[in-house]
Amino acid sequence: MSAHAGYIIASYLSVGFLVLGMIGWIILDGRRQNRILSDLERRGIHRRSRKNS
Numbered sequence: 001m002s003a004h005a006g007y008i009i010a011s012y013l014s015v016g017f018l019v020l021g022m023i024g025w026i027i028l029d030g031r032r033q034n035r036i037l038s039d040l041e042r043r044g045i046h047r048r049s050r051k052n053s
Helices: 005-042
Strands: none
Touching: none
16 A cells, blocks of 8 residues: 555545435425425415426
8 A cells, every 4th residue: 555545545534425415415405495495385386397387
């Protein structure tokens, strides 16, 4: 192993944890946004993109 192996391994692990944390945050935020949209639609507030035919 090279003299910099510890730094390289720590860097990769740090970035890996950061990416996993961001993915988890995106998943949780997406679920929260879907709950908010469902609540609004249940109360009769619909998206503007919906056309009344």
